[in-house]
Amino acid sequence: MYDMAPPRVLTREQIAEAALRLADQTGVERLTMRALADELGVGTMTLYSYVRSRDDLLDLMVDTATEPVAATPIEGHWTEQIVTLFSALHEVLTKHPGLVRARMTRPFNSPGVMRLAERALSVLQAAGMDRQEAARAYRTLYLFTLGCATYGGHSDTAQLRRDLEALPSTDFPHVAAHRDKLIYTVAEAAEFRYGLRLLVTAMSAYVPPPTNRNPQGGTHNPVG
Amino acid sequence: MYDMAPPRVLTREQIAEAALRLADQTGVERLTMRALADELGVGTMTLYSYVRSRDDLLDLMVDTATEPVAATPIEGHWTEQIVTLFSALHEVLTKHPGLVRARMTRPFNSPGVMRLAERALSVLQAAGMDRQEAARAYRTLYLFTLGCATYGGHSDTAQLRRDLEALPSTDFPHVAAHRDKLIYTVAEAAEFRYGLRLLVTAMSAYVPPPTNRNPQGGTHNPVG
DNA sequence: ACACGATACCGTATGATGTACGACATGGCC
DNA sequence: GGCCATGTCGTACATCATACGGTATCGTGT
Numbered sequence: 001m002y003d004m005a006p007p008r009v010l011t012r013e014q015i016a017e018a019a020l021r022l023a024d025q026t027g028v029e030r031l032t033m034r035a036l037a038d039e040l041g042v043g044t045m046t047l048y049s050y051v052r053s054r055d056d057l058l059d060l061m062v063d064t065a066t067e068p069v070a071a072t073p074i075e076g077h078w079t080e081q082i083v084t085l086f087s088a089l090h091e092v093l094t095k096h097p098g099l100v101r102a103r104m105t106r107p108f109n110s111p112g113v114m115r116l117a118e119r120a121l122s123v124l125q126a127a128g129m130d131r132q133e134a135a136r137a138y139r140t141l142y143l144f145t146l147g148c149a150t151y152g153g154h155s156d157t158a159q160l161r162r163d164l165e166a167l168p169s170t171d172f173p174h175v176a177a178h179r180d181k182l183i184y185t186v187a188e189a190a191e192f193r194y195g196l197r198l199l200v201t202a203m204s205a206y207v208p209p210p211t212n213r214n215p216q217g218g219t220h221n222p223v224g
Numbered sequence: 225m226y227d228m229a230p231p232r233v234l235t236r237e238q239i240a241e242a243a244l245r246l247a248d249q250t251g252v253e254r255l256t257m258r259a260l261a262d263e264l265g266v267g268t269m270t271l272y273s274y275v276r277s278r279d280d281l282l283d284l285m286v287d288t289a290t291e292p293v294a295a296t297p298i299e300g301h302w303t304e305q306i307v308t309l310f311s312a313l314h315e316v317l318t319k320h321p322g323l324v325r326a327r328m329t330r331p332f333n334s335p336g337v338m339r340l341a342e343r344a345l346s347v348l349q350a351a352g353m354d355r356q357e358a359a360r361a362y363r364t365l366y367l368f369t370l371g372c373a374t375y376g377g378h379s380d381t382a383q384l385r386r387d388l389e390a391l392p393s394t395d396f397p398h399v400a401a402h403r404d405k406l407i408y409t410v411a412e413a414a415e416f417r418y419g420l421r422l423l424v425t426a427m428s429a430y431v432p433p434p435t436n437r438n439p440q441g442g443t444h445n446p447v448g
Numbered sequence: 449a450c451a452c453g454a455t456a457c458c459g460t461a462t463g464a465t466g467t468a469c470g471a472c473a474t475g476g477c478c
Numbered sequence: 479g480g481c482c483a484t485g486t487c488g489t490a491c492a493t494c495a496t497a498c499g500g501t502a503t504c505g506t507g508t
Contacts, residue, residue: 007474008485033466043487045467054466104325104374109387114399117406121398134398135405140419147371150328163333174345174358175338181359182341195364195423202422231504232456257495267458269496278495 010040012050016064019057020096028098033057058103059110065096066112074119078127079200083193085120086145089113090192093149100150117142128207137203144199148192157183234264236274240288243281244320252322257281282327283334289320290336298343302351302431303424307417309344310369313337314416317373324374341366352431361427368423372416381407 018039023031033054037044051057072088074081092112093100117138124134160183169176242263247255257278261268275281296312298305316336317324341362348358384407393400 032464034464037487045469045487046485048467049485101328104328109384114391114396118396118399121402125398131402132405135402136415136418138402139406139415140422143371143375144368144419145371146375147367147369150374151367151370160333167338172338172342174349175342178345178355178359178362181356182363191360191363194360195368198364198423198426199419201429202426205425256493258493261458269458270456272496273456 008049009042010046010050012060013064015040015047015050015057016060019061020065020099023061023098023102024096028102058099061096061099062103063110063112065099066092066110066116068092069112070115070119074123078123079197079204081123082120082141082200083196085116085123086141086196087189087193089116090145090149090189093146094153094188097153100146104146104150129203133206137206141196141199144195145192148188148195152188152192232273233266234270234274236284237288239264239271239274239281240284243285244289244323247285247322247326248320252326282323285320285323286327287334287336289323290316290334290340292316293336294339294343298347302347303421303428305347306344306365306424307420309340309347310365310420311413311417313340314369314373314413317370318377318412321377324370328370328374357430361430365420365423368419369416372412372419376412376416 015036019031019036022036022039026035033047034044036057037047040047047057051060066089069085069088069092072084074084076084120138120141121134124137125131129137161179164175164179164182167175175182239260243255243260246260246263250259257271258268260281261271264271271281275284290313293309293312293316296309298308300308344362344365345358348361349355353361385403388399388403388406391399399406
């Protein structure tokens, strides 16, 4: 058996980190295989021994970025646990603005997200939901989180403002009156949490004891 | 003044319709300027007398697709009106699967969406919300709708199923148990409505008469 | 009737991209 | 020392959006 060869000069982790850094700095649209290879000091085609394709690279980036979500500690009432979990996902996704957009072509099955699903489903069932309800609730929370992370921030606030100001106030009186509040900026995370709390509040109606309250870690059981 | 010229052989409307048709048939990734021009029987560059760029074409497609939303009739309790409005948006967006994804790079300021914003804000304020609350509620509903439309359906259900089945049941017992329910297929619209109703139900707590109910057109006032 | 010139159409060219192909280098094993 | 699997990467190619400039068309002014 002749199975040894020259040592690998990179790791997938290094590639993922460099790709995330580059994407954050210059935008995902500027993240080309050539640019990334240059950044790493290797030839373009070398990257293809680590990732199958550019899509695979984006997968790897999502995996790396969402990985810390799985480690988020949760405690308190189940509603609080849910808010904490999805806030962690939201935070991680908004930290790399272009990533969600670039990757949205495919469903998100990254390990980090799957771990999140596992924990969220566990919490929801422990809170008293049956399978059908828990799955539906999870998907709703998940889609809301992705929607906020994807569309919540405006890449070009000035452009949005110009667009809104261009609308005739006579035809759009309410939009004109709300203009400033429709431009979502620093309040992004706060507004996300507002919606999240609305959802879990409404979902509380689906669990057996409608006004149940025990103020510390009542219903959580670990995953295993 | 010599300002006449050969008649235009196309209209923006024809281009938008052909582009939507092509995108629906072959996927947005196959919607190239060449392919669209061939479909319309003109040279590639001719398209550039009607649209500034490919991005502009996508804008035009979104505008065309979302235009009918503005005409959706709404009636009944304000919660019903809100559900109807955003369901119309959701329906129109999911009718052209790849479009939302392709266009999500920029914020959605299409006329149809702005008309929707106008009507939704009107309904929310008429229901008793103040400006701050109405704007926040609108944005939440809007982001939820976009999230569902963007990520709700899975382009490749078989692939998702394979991914889910590949997960070790020991590490992901809840995901494994919920597997079928996590694959969102025909129930997409129903699940969206479930989330929408959760949101408006929870929002009801923010309007003055908490259990107000008048069963026909109580609080809606027209836009103008 | 006829020339003018503004405008629409489109053939061609350019530069960027992802990636296939195959040459070359490396280093452990016979 | 020769062998060959493996990792690296220069080059080449197909495909894309789109800039440029030539050509065709037609209402207008004479």
